Structure formats: C-alpha cells, structure tokens
Amino acid sequence: MAVRPIVISGDPVLHSPAEPVVDFDDTLRELVQDMFETMDAAPGVGLAGPQVGVPLRLFTFGYVDDDDVAWRGVAINPELWITPVPADEADEDEDVEGCLSFPGERFPLRRAESAILKAVDLDQKPFEIRADGWLARIFQHEFDHLDGTLYVDRLEHHYAKIAVKVRRKNGWGVDGLSWMPGVDDLEG
Numbered sequence: 001m002a003v004r005p006i007v008i009s010g011d012p013v014l015h016s017p018a019e020p021v022v023d024f025d026d027t028l029r030e031l032v033q034d035m036f037e038t039m040d041a042a043p044g045v046g047l048a049g050p051q052v053g054v055p056l057r058l059f060t061f062g063y064v065d066d067d068d069v070a071w072r073g074v075a076i077n078p079e080l081w082i083t084p085v086p087a088d089e090a091d092e093d094e095d096v097e098g099c100l101s102f103p104g105e106r107f108p109l110r111r112a113e114s115a116i117l118k119a120v121d122l123d124q125k126p127f128e129i130r131a132d133g134w135l136a137r138i139f140q141h142e143f144d145h146l147d148g149t150l151y152v153d154r155l156e157h158h159y160a161k162i163a164v165k166v167r168r169k170n171g172w173g174v175d176g177l178s179w180m181p182g183v184d185d186l187e188g
Contacts, residue, residue: 009167020056035058080139082111107152
C-alpha cells in the first residue's frame with residue numbers, strides 16, 4: 001500500500017468523465033488499498049479515482065455518523081439517485097463542503113438531503129446504501145468526481161467568484177499539479 005499524490009483542480013483527469021471499471025484484478029485491489037491509505041492520510045471522508053489520476057469510476061469513503069456508525073467502503077461503477085436539492089441558499093455553517101482536489105478551502109453548497117447509492121465491491125458483489133445528511137453529501141461529492149465535476153463547479157455565484165480567485169492566486173487550473181498527503185500541508 002502507498003499514499004498517492006492527489007491531483008489539484010485544473011488537471012484534465014478531474015474535468016472529464018471517468019471510464020467504467022472492467023478489470024477486477026490485483027491492480028484494482030492495489031489501487032483501492034492505496035486510495036484508502038491516501039484518503040486517511042489526507043485526511044478525507046471520500047476519494048475518487050480521478051483524484052489520484054486514475055480515470056476510473058470508483059470511489060472510497062470513510063465516515064462516522066452522529067450515531068457512531070462507521071461507514072467505510074469502495075463503490076465501483078456506482079449509480080446514484082438523489083432527492084431534489086432544496087432551492088434555498090446554502091447555509092454558511094451547515095452546508096460547508098471541501099475537496100482534497102481544491103485543498104484548504106471550504107464553501108457552502110446545497111446538496112440533496114438523501115441519496116441511494118448502488119455499486120459493486122472489489123468482489124463484484126452488488127450493494128445498496130440509503131444515505132441521509134452528510135453521508136448522502138459524501139456520495140454526491142464523490143459521484144460528481146466521476147462525471148468530471150468538482151464541487152466548486154456547483155457553487156452559487158458569489159462563492160464561485162471567490163473560488164476562481166483562490167484558483168488563480170494558488171496557480172491552479174493547469175495540468176499536472178498535485179499534493180502529497182503527509183508531506184504537503186495544503187489542507188491547513
């Protein structure tokens with residue numbers, strides 16, 4: 001297992017739809033283990049294949065909910081159904097979201113309150129998770145990565161302008177930038 005570099009906003013792999021996973025082999029198992037190690041080192045609650053430069057439709061997640069239930073797994077070739085996103089503005093305290101590929105920043109973003117995730121695991125066993133609240137948010141965030149969308153692409157106008165300024169100030173928005181969890185301190 002190894003921690004992998006996390007690709008930063010601007011790299012084409014983050015802004016293009018990922019391809020379905022077809023080979024369920026030792027290479028995939030190694031990738032998933034590396035993704036868990038990278039997610040934990042970052043630290044994060046989810047990590048999609050494109051975020052480590054691999055354009056495949058899979059993501060890892062690790063989250064402990066308010067009832068102390070641990071949610072940890074990998075979703076391969078996922079499908080996601082969501083409830084309608086509320087039309088009101090995002091709450092600056094309750095709806096704040098961040099992304100390991102836009103490190104160190106947090107912005108409010110409205111997401112659907114509930115989601116149903118259907119996917120397969122490393123053994124190609126299908127599973128379904130019905131999620132609410134933050135777990136639903138995590139699934140939506142990671143699923144977006146598989147379609148080439150970052151959460152900053154969904155921000156309300158005011159916050160989108162700030163995100164553009166942050167991207168410009170940090171020199172992001174170009175191919176080839178990444179950071180290494182445990183080495184670089186970009187989340188602080």
